[in-house]
Amino acid sequence: MDPVIVVGAGPVGLALSLALAGQGVPSVVLDEGPGKDLPRPARTVVLHSDTAAMVHRLGCAPLRDEGASYAAWRTRRRGRDTGRITFDDEPAPLHVPQHALTRGLRGAAAVHPLVNLVTDSRLDALEQDDRGVTAHTRGAETTWWRGSHLVGCDGARSTVRKLLGIRFPGRTAVERHAVAALRTELPWPGEALLHRDPPHETTARPLPDGVWRLDWLLPARGELVTPDALVTLIRDTMASWCEGTTPPYDLLDTGVHTLHHRLAIRWRERRAFLAGDAAHLLGALGTQGVEEGLRDAENLAWKLALAWHHGASESLLDSYEDERRTAVAARLRAADQAVPALRGGGGLRTLLPGSGRSGEALLTDGHLGRGPLGALPAYAPPVAVREVPTATDPGGPVANVPVSAPDGSTVPLRDMLGRGRLLVVLVAPGTGVWDRRHWLGAGLMPRLAAAVSALPVRADLLVADGYPGAPAHTVLLVRPDGHLAATFAGVRPAELYEAADAVRMGAPATPDRTPSTTPSGAVD
Structure with missing residues (x-):
């Protein structure tokens, strides 16, 4: 069985290859570059609880040393504090340099026997047939590569998307930001800050060793930001936060980012798929494009793994586009509806009738992963x-x-996610203090264990001492990517089987195959 071809070695492509490898699926990662990522402190990623857990599962080297979890989220308006959120009951967002995330994922991929990283390989042609995909690259290894499937994770200017003829409509220059990374002392150690003085807006997000990333909202189509203008912006901003005096600082990196909103018309073309920036561009109002790309990878990996090992129904493979495109489209709609109200001065009541929510609260949703701008997706x-x-x-x-x-x-x-298996969780208060060998033969467990072993998809049987809102003896069926599929009152073997079959969306479209565990290489 041929490996999956992953085009692009950014965070999304590397995460997808590792997610596939964790489920026993080999991949070839075609990297257009030399395999090294230049440090850019002003280019960072915010990981919320689900994506931070995913990166950890993939074997990425710990990011806590190079990233910082927010001690709190503070909002200010016209120089006065308007709110402060702490993270006592929920995981704080993790702020990391993107090059550190990429380096950690690349390091994990480089040592995994099922991941073949090929640098200096630029895709210029692909062909599909009923059994797989053939990709041609130019560069250090100018050759044809053969794969079972191909996934384009090659960014906003995706060659895969262009070769497939998929349109990429959307909006240009939704927002524009000046960005600076600097080492200094600010009055709120470790706390992230949103400061609004409409139409001006500034965010400050901490990194380790006294480094901060500062973002300033710019007019969507304005003059170029000169180095002198940026230095003036830095000094004036920090002086407004530090009682009129600019503290000492070391400027590490700068940039100007223009944010676009685009959504590919299709994310699947037979055996080829799109993920990450190749499929969508977003990022206005605090939303995170890289994080949505990681969610693409997690959603697609278990479906491709099922197809690779056992065959999968066309409906299951189609569901990747159905679920992820719908989720990203909802995020884009929410942002596109909010931008005129927040930036155009129309007032939030035109956006949210009967709501007294402030602009700071709406923006906080995007930055902290809440509400329509940021909440984790749910799939029907x-x-x-x-x-x-x-x-x-x-x-x-x-x-x-x-x-x-x-x-x-x-x-x-x-x-327990990311293994390509369903999870069956029995809620059994009190079992947390028992040894597993005792409770495996007690109560409902023997019947439930027999039902789980008979499912049409491999599954792990777990026990939880409790689950929010669930009474004792509730059985949860959880997809391999952590989304709840069904709940049952006790052991219901026939219904559990039916629900598991619904998760895989029916029997494979092709006969089961026994794949080779050795990755294929280049085609001679």
Whole structure:
């Protein structure tokens, strides 16, 4: 069986290759560049709880040393504090340089036996047939590569998207920002800041070692920002925060970023797929394009893995576009509706009738991963089985509760994701203090274990001492990417089987295959 071809070695392409490898699927990653990423302190990524957990599962070197979790989120308006949010009951966002994220993922990919990183390889042609995809590259290895599927993770100017003839409509220059990374002391150590003085808007986000990333909203189509103008902006901004005096600072990096909103018409063309910036561009009002790309990778990986190992229905492969394109489109719609109200002075009441929410609150949603601008996506399940209401609706991301794993250890539920398996979780209060060998043969467990072993897709049986909103003996069926598929009152083997079959969207479209575990190389 041929490997999956991943075009592009940015965070999304590397994450996809590692997610596939974690499920036993080999990949060839075609990297147009030399395999090195230049440090750019002013180019950063914010990871929320789901994507931070995903990066950790993929074996990325710990980012805590190079990233910083917000101690709090502070808002100011016209020089006065208007709010402060702490993260006592939820994980704080993790702010990391993008080059550090890419380097960590590249390091994990470089040592994984199922990932073949090929540098200096520029795609210039691809062909598809009923059994796979053939890609031609020029560069250090000018050759044809053969794969079972191909995924374009090659950015906003995606060659894959162009070769597939997929249109990429949208809006140009939705927002423009000046950005600077500098080392200094600000009055709020470790706290992120949103400061609005309409039409002006500034954010400050901490990094380790006293480094900060500052962003200034610019007119969408204005004059070029000269170095002198940027220095003046830095000094004036910090003086306004520090009682009229600019503190000492070291300027590390600068840039001007123009944000576009675009959405590919299709994300799948037979055996070829798009992900990340090749499929969508977003980033206005605090939303995170890289993070949405990581969610693309997690959604697609388990579906391709099922197809690679056992065959998958066309409906399951189609569901990648259905789910992820719908989620990103909703994010883009929310931002496009909010921009005129926030930037044009029309007032939020025109956007949210009857709402007294401030612009700071709406922007906070985007930056902190909340509300229509930032909340984790929910995917409509094929069959919405909800015998037991819980705090999570079917299709939503599951709560990261502690669970007892098959080896007897107690781990966060999200640590069990990314293995290409369904998760069946029994809510059994009190079992957290039992040894696994005791509760495996007690109560509902023998019947549930037998039902899980008979499912049409591999599954792990877990036990949770509790789950938000769920009574004792609730059984949760969780997709391999952490979205809730169904809930049951007790052990219901036939219904559980039906729900598991609905998750895989029916039997494979082709006969089961026994794949080779050795990655294919170049085609002679």
